[in-house]
Amino acid sequence: MDPSASDDQKLIMETSGRLMDQLCPLTEVRSSTYREAEFALNYRRQASDLGWFSMLVPEELGGGSVSGNGVLDATLIAFERGRRLQPAPFVSTNVVADALARAGSPDQKAKVLPRLISGDASAAWLPLPTAPGQGFNASRTSSGYEFSGRSTHVQDADSAAWLLVTAETDSGVVQALIDSTAAGLTVTPLEALDVTRSFAEVELDAVEIPAAALVGEGDARELVERQLAVACVLTSAESVGAMDHDFEMALQYAKDRIAFGRPIGSFQAIKHLLADTSLMLEMSKAITLAAANSVGTDDGYGLEAASMAKAFVGDCGIDLAQNCFQVFGGIGFTWEHDQHLYLRRVTTDSALFGAPAWHRERLCQLSGL
């Protein structure tokens, strides 16, 4: 199937797939079992046995990747997760683990990182805003900073043990790892378009940030940019997984559904739509893997590549889901059919961490235009 993934990579994809099929198939996702704390903890721990949260952390800190390119390995897992519309904060926990491994204090590396890697706890990530009305400001205090502001649509903020919050100061960017029990922190669960995941609004009202909670010294912009790139690659990969499965369902339907005495997939109107859609899917896989390679090998083009993947997949995901919807016809309009779950997912992924237009503008800025 895969001309170049290593045997080890294939193995981790297969075993991860099996775990998800056993533990959290789409029926569980639909019934919202995944929102229960005990279920979530068990899932995280079993997933951690397969290395889901250690890929971006070096071995000396208790992590380890399969191929040496942890971003690529995590991308392959994210793809399998996306195919099965898995809940749980895979992307944010990995982004936070990556940030702590790179710039966390010795205390954070000793106390927080092991709990993330083992699945004992998860973390939420609140990046710089990519839409109006969002974001946090930091002002200096005698002992550190004070953070205020709000961010909507934070995934799994209500179940996270920590929140990594990026805030703007007068002179740059700082980020802090905040305990979910901190005073002044309010987390309000939201009803969400994507019913396969939990989203919440997070508000910080003059939350005190001691110096020890900061992640990274001085201006943290470079670190924050890397985190965004990792989040974009992994989110794109989850989307591409969702697209892959949605397309597979639509293709099968086009072969099975009979109209006018023929399978509808024999009509060029449907066949050509599916061919175009599969091209989108192939290109989305190609660009996501290219970005994963670029970010994972620090080849100097990772920020641009990640934004390009996010922009491209963000548009293609929605187009693909709409095309599949058209192939399904009426059945895709029902709650019972899975099509809408995929449509909800890719639409959400497209907007998370910067919509396509936002990333296109970012690409211009990164390129000096």
Place this chain on the structure above:
Amino acid sequence: MDSTMPDIDIDIDIDIEIEQFRTQARTWLEANMERRPRATRLGSSDSRTPEEIAASRILQRKLFDGGWAGISYPKEFGGRGLTGAHERAFRQAALDYVMPDFGGAGHVMFGAIGRSLLAHASPAFLHRHIRRLLSGEELWCQFYSEPEAGSDLAGIRTSAIRDGDRWILRGSKIWSTGADHADYAMCLARTDWNVPKHQGLTWFAVPTNASGLTIRPIVQINGATGFCEEFLDDVEVADDDVIGEINRGWTVAQTMLVYERGAGDAASAPVEPRSLAPDLVALASKAGRASDPVARQLVARAHVNDYAQFHLGRRVAARLRSAQTPDPAVASYGKLAAGTLIPIRARLAVEIAGMLVLGWAADDSSGRRPATDYLNGRMGSIAAGTNEMQRNGIGERVLGLPREPSFDSNKPFAEVVRAARNWDGRVG
């Protein structure tokens, strides 16, 4: 279908040997070829002047004598017998030098034609021709499409009739790239009219100076020439000029289509695009729109597409290389991407350019270039198989969707056109 995500970069494993080869190539190029600025753009569709072709023949000979022509062609026919990765390494190194430029004809000659000959022609034929093709002594073109057969290539009507040890060819061909400079054409003709269309086809090598053959350049949409049309009035060729088996020409055509769609042409895999669409950035600046958020979106869109298309190309190439028999339908992804994205890119440029593209001073290329690209861009969605043909190929061969009912695949070809003209509209 492929539900895993293959790692694209299979070249990463190709090792020190390629790097050494690349170094040797650079050394040779630096010592023997003239440097050129990277920004130089080579249009591939326009025709070359006889002087340009003559100069390119000399450069091709130089490459051949140095051992840099036909890098992935077999040694016994004058090639180097190395891999496609070597070929690509050389092409990359050669980007900085003036290379032979036969336009689109070069891609066809060293790609589709050369590869199909290697796969199907007799050893004697290959010994006669391949060395000459690689050294620039014999330029080749295709006589393939006809005025009445484009997408339906197996429906060609040029006939070849056996006459003792000769064949007599009669008919017309069209859209032949570089035929006006070619020495030989690889020509498809019908040798049996009493069998269904795919079963009566045969390929011939036709010298372009043959008596009865007329070659005329076609003036294109942009006012330039590049393609030709041909008339074959009782053109005689010898039995030795048959390529592959008689009446098995469709098999050869299948091989040819794989390479036409980009699989065999190493030049279709240039370096990864890492600069934000430089031509469009310049255009936006010229149009005074570098800070216009709308124009910036369009520029970024073009670059994102360029980047995605490049990586799709590598993915397709990896899939084809890993297959024992390359499936033309997989190559269709690359062709369909080009066929949809080239016109889109041309249109993005027109949108960025605004009024610039409507008229320009004679010495100003900033408006002329996007205007020309806009007109030419549509070629990508038609030439070498329309987008619709690629969609059929992907739909039926890659995705496994059922075919449309066929009206001609089981009829003797002689009856097909008459039956279609008399069709009463009833199906089945």
